[in-house]
Amino acid sequence: METREREFLEYVQAGGLVETDDWMPDEYRARLIKFVEMHGNSELMGVLPERDWILRAPTLQRKLALTAKIQDEVGHCQLIYRVVEDLGKPRSACLDDLISGKSKFHNVFHYPTKSWGDVGVIAWLVDAAAIISQKALLKCSYAPYARVMKKVCWEESFHILHGRDTVLAMVTGTREQFELVQEALHRWWEPLMHFHGTRLPADEDPMVIWRIKSQANEDARQQFLDGYVPQILELGLEIPDPKLRKNDDGVWEYTEPDWDKLTAVVTGHGPASQERLAFRRLSRAEVDWVSQVVLAEAA
Amino acid sequence: MTERAQLLIELADDELILGWRNSEWTGIAPFLEEDVAFSSIAQNEIGHARALYELAARELGGDADGLAFDRRPHEYRCAPLVQLRLVPDWARTIARHVLYETADALRIGRLTSHGDAELAGVAAKIDREEVYHRLHAEMWHERLRDEPRYLEAVEELWPQALGVVPPELRPALAERVGRAEVEAVERDAPGEEFAALWDEMTMVRRSAPVGAQW
Amino acid sequence: MIWEVFRQERKGQPFVHGGSFHAPDRAFADAYAREFYARRQESVALWVVPREAITAIEEFPDEFDLKYRRVDGYSIKARLKEARDRAGAAAD
Numbered sequence: 001m002e003t004r005e006r007e008f009l010e011y012v013q014a015g016g017l018v019e020t021d022d023w024m025p026d027e028y029r030a031r032l033i034k035f036v037e038m039h040g041n042s043e044l045m046g047v048l049p050e051r052d053w054i055l056r057a058p059t060l061q062r063k064l065a066l067t068a069k070i071q072d073e074v075g076h077c078q079l080i081y082r083v084v085e086d087l088g089k090p091r092s093a094c095l096d097d098l099i100s101g102k103s104k105f106h107n108v109f110h111y112p113t114k115s116w117g118d119v120g121v122i123a124w125l126v127d128a129a130a131i132i133s134q135k136a137l138l139k140c141s142y143a144p145y146a147r148v149m150k151k152v153c154w155e156e157s158f159h160i161l162h163g164r165d166t167v168l169a170m171v172t173g174t175r176e177q178f179e180l181v182q183e184a185l186h187r188w189w190e191p192l193m194h195f196h197g198t199r200l201p202a203d204e205d206p207m208v209i210w211r212i213k214s215q216a217n218e219d220a221r222q223q224f225l226d227g228y229v230p231q232i233l234e235l236g237l238e239i240p241d242p243k244l245r246k247n248d249d250g251v252w253e254y255t256e257p258d259w260d261k262l263t264a265v266v267t268g269h270g271p272a273s274q275e276r277l278a279f280r281r282l283s284r285a286e287v288d289w290v291s292q293v294v295l296a297e298a299a
Numbered sequence: 300m301t302e303r304a305q306l307l308i309e310l311a312d313d314e315l316i317l318g319w320r321n322s323e324w325t326g327i328a329p330f331l332e333e334d335v336a337f338s339s340i341a342q343n344e345i346g347h348a349r350a351l352y353e354l355a356a357r358e359l360g361g362d363a364d365g366l367a368f369d370r371r372p373h374e375y376r377c378a379p380l381v382q383l384r385l386v387p388d389w390a391r392t393i394a395r396h397v398l399y400e401t402a403d404a405l406r407i408g409r410l411t412s413h414g415d416a417e418l419a420g421v422a423a424k425i426d427r428e429e430v431y432h433r434l435h436a437e438m439w440h441e442r443l444r445d446e447p448r449y450l451e452a453v454e455e456l457w458p459q460a461l462g463v464v465p466p467e468l469r470p471a472l473a474e475r476v477g478r479a480e481v482e483a484v485e486r487d488a489p490g491e492e493f494a495a496l497w498d499e500m501t502m503v504r505r506s507a508p509v510g511a512q513w
Numbered sequence: 514m515i516w517e518v519f520r521q522e523r524k525g526q527p528f529v530h531g532g533s534f535h536a537p538d539r540a541f542a543d544a545y546a547r548e549f550y551a552r553r554q555e556s557v558a559l560w561v562v563p564r565e566a567i568t569a570i571e572e573f574p575d576e577f578d579l580k581y582r583r584v585d586g587y588s589i590k591a592r593l594k595e596a597r598d599r600a601g602a603a604a605d
Contacts (some may be wrong), residue, residue, distance in 0.1 A: 021569070047326035054322050058504035058513040059364045060349045061320075064342055070325050071338040077446040079332040082533055091331075091535075116503045116513075148532065155553075169512050274545060283327035285356060290329035294442050294537050332534050332545045338546055431547070438540035 010212040012141040019143055020086050028210050032142055033087050035212055040080035042075050042106035048276050049113045050122065052177045060114065065162045069123060072155045079148045086144065099281045101268050108191045110270025117128050117180030120170060123163025125228060131156055131193040132223050135220075136215035164231075171235045178236075184230070186240050193241075193254065196220040196263045225252040303415065304358045305376070309486070310368070310375035311351035313463065316493075317399060318344030319500060321385045325364075340396075347425050372489055372497040379484045380459035382493045393443060394452035397436040398460035401475050404433060405468050411422055416464045459484045492510055496503060514565040516542045520556040528560055552565065 001009070005025040018024055024032075031289035045068050054070065055243045081091045097103040108126050113119070134153050140146040170177040202208045204218035225244075229252070232239060268274065300308070321341035328334035352363035359366065380399060386389045407429065410422035428430035443449035460476070461469050473480040489497075504513070516536055519528040532551045536542040546561045580586030 001539070012344050018583055030493075044326070051325045053503075054325060055319060055499050057501045058368070058507075060345060060352075060367055061385055064345055064349075067325065067338060067342050067345070071335055071342070073333045074326060074338070078335065078534060078549075116506075151532070166513075174507055177511070215455055236393070268434055280327075283387055286326070287329040287389050289448075290389050293446060294541075295330055295535055332536065332548070336544055336548045339552060354546075413539070431544075435544055436542070438538075438544060441540070442537070 009210070013209075014093075015188040015211075016141065017143040018141055018145075026154070028157060029087065030211055031206060031210060032078055032145075033084055033089055035207060036080060036087070036142075037084050037089065037094055037097075038104050038106070040077050040094060041103055042109060043077035043080060044098070045105040045276060045280070046073050047077075048279060049109060049111065050274070051121045053113065053116065053152065058115070060140060062166065062262070065158075066119065066123075069159050069162060072159070076148075076152050076155070077138075080119040080145075083142075083145050083148055095284060099277055099284060101277060104266050107194050107262055107265050107270070109276070110265045110268075110273045111187070111191055112272045114168075114187070115180050115184060116182030117170065117182075118188070120163055120166035120181060123159055124167050125163070125188065125192055125232075126195070127156060127159040127163060128228055129192055129220075129224050131160065132220050132227075133196065133215075136220065136245055139211075139214040141211035167235070171237070185237055189240050190257065192224075193221070193257045194259075194265075196224065198259050218249075222252055224234065302360065303369065303418070304355050307355040308343045309356075309375070309376045309378075309420075311348045311355060311366070312375050313381050313403075314344045314351065315348035316375070316377045317381040318348060319496065320381060320383070320385065321392075321396075323384070325390065327387065328390055337434060340435065343428050344372060344484050347428070347462060350424070354421060365509075368501050370508060372494050375489050375493065375497070377489065377493075378459070378463045379478070380463055382496065383456075383459070383490060384496075388452075390443065390446065390448035390455065391452040393436070393439045394449060394456050395460075396432075397444050398453065398456055398476065399463060400433050402430065402460055402463040402468075402472055403429060405471055405475070405491065406464050409468070421504055453478075458482060462486060481489050517562050517564050517567060518546050519560040519562070521549045521558040522556060522559055525560075528558070531556075533564065585595070 003036050004023070005027075008023075008025055008028065012028075018028075020045065029086040029092065034218055048124075050066065050070055054063060054066050057066055081094055084094055085091055094103070098105065106123075108129075113122070131153065134149050134156065137149045138146055140149065197217040199218045200216070202219075205213065205216060208216060226246075229239065229244065243253060243256050246252050264270075265273070268277070318341045321337060321344065323343065324334070324337050325341070326334065328337050348367065349363050350398050352366040356366055361369075380395060383391075383395070385395060404426075407422050407426050411419055412424055413419045457476075457478055458481055460487050461472060461480065464472055466483075467484065469480055507513075514536065515533050516520050518531045520531040521528045521540050531558050534542075534545050534549060539559050542563075551560055586595045
């Protein structure tokens with residue numbers, strides 16, 4: 001590593017912050033763009049599993065809350081893509097790479113949603129998993145992204161509450177409603193366990209080394225289990241992992257997730273991956289003329 | 300049903316169904332900033348529907364959710380304009396938006412001076428929120444005013460737009476929009492397209508007994 | 514064009530940079546600023562500025578000792594003690 005790069009590395013490892021026009025090593029810039037872009041992609045793709053349920057919401061309150069939640073996610077995509085743009089990659093290029101399958105988005109958004117039970121489970125638990133990662137990103141060495149995370153975390157605080165409230169209404173409702181939640185939890189447990197990624201140790205994770213991430217994957221997962229397993233169990237719901245338990249050292253043990261499956265999903269082989277990308281491709285093509293007329297540089 | 304309740308249901312149904320149609324754009328609007336803005340408009344419309352249903356419920360019994368979701372398709376009183384499925388056509392969506400906001404401004408504006416204080420009160424609140432809808436519609440109209448697709452869309456939707464307001468308000472609407480008054484497409488029992496919308500809108504609610512909590 | 518938004522959280526507080534977005538003109542910028550920075554009533558006021566109107570300044574000369582015009586350029590402890598001691602002695 002060259003001197004300037006090494007000094008930069010020491011600087012960020014000591015807690016130093018970086019702004020848009022500061023010099024940064026090529027590797028840092030490249031990794032940063034890829035990471036932030038994937039986050040933006042995920043916010044946008046995250047809309048697709050949920051948006052149909054706005055139309056089917058069973059009360060006006062739920063309709064409003066779900067619309068607002070999804071609106072936030074689109075807004076987060078906007079904020080995050082702006083960060084990528086200021087680093088040098090235009091939004092239209094991000095969208096092109098997303099819909100061509102060249103760039104990735106988070107595993108959880110490759111799965112179908114089947115019922116209103118999914119709506120509750122996603123808003124509660126998927127958002128909870130996401131907030132843990134996002135809070136860790138508040139310490140990102142790249143300051144513009146950290147600042148966006150602050151707004152994102154603040155806006156997301158109601159998502160979990162809305163999700164939990166939706167679940168609570170169902171688990172205290174009819175037997176069928178309880179089963180909707182239980183069934184959804186069964187399907188979403190594996191994606192949730194995959195969410196924070198493999199057990200890559202912090203000192204081997206380039207994202208942590210460059211202080212883009214400040215938390216190792218396994219720490220995030222443990223935090224999720226610690227916070228949410230008790231909340232799930234206290235509702236009388238079952239978690240589909242007989243090995244899941246907190247050991248005497250306070251560490252959660254669980255059935256090792258299938259990490260090959262995670263790779264396959266994220267590279268576009270999830271149950272709903274291709275369908276979602278096709279949907280995005282189509283909808284972008286149909287409104288492309290508007291961007292030409294209104295907003296030449298952004299799409 | 301009293302005339303007052305009929306009016307409330309008509310207004311509420313318009314806002315509910317238009318809000319429902321507008322939220323079909325969530326996540327797929329032409330660009331991200333507009334996606335967020337248009338979503339607020341859809342949310343506001345649902346909020347207006349809720350307030351209007353709540354008023355109606357005091358007369359008709361039940362609650363806002365019951366009125367919004369538990370009626371049969373033929374019992375809805377929404378205007379033909381709001382029932383149309385326009386996704387993914389942005390030109391027609393904006394044409395509807397511009398025409399509806401102009402029509403709504405007239406009828407809501409009139410209601411703000413209604414003798415019934417409750418009705419006038421809700422109308423005033425809706426009117427104040429819709430100032431921003433009108434600004435939004437106006438800014439898009441300015442951008443698309445020379446776009447053939449948009450002009451065709453306005454032409455096509457104009458008869459339905461006239462049907463949103465009662466006959467006595469149509470000359471004023473024609474003047475505001477700058478078009479000659481033509482034969483309006485009147486409110487009628489909703490048809491096939493609405494039945495499909497209703498089916499999707501109520502499928503989760505219908506999966507549990509009436510009165511179930513969600 | 515890109516627009517930058519500065520938001521005031523409560524009356525009396527400074528306007529702080531919130532973020533940026535794309536909009537073709539002032540009317541759109543007004544609408545989007547409201548959406549992104551006030552839809553939860555989280556701001557009492559917004560300033561919306563085209564990015565090109567903003568100049569960034571990051572380099573400042575720091576050659577000579579300028580402490581004379583800062584608080585950390587003054588250490589009055591020793592002299593104050595001496596003055597107090599003298600005044601105390603004079604009063605005796």
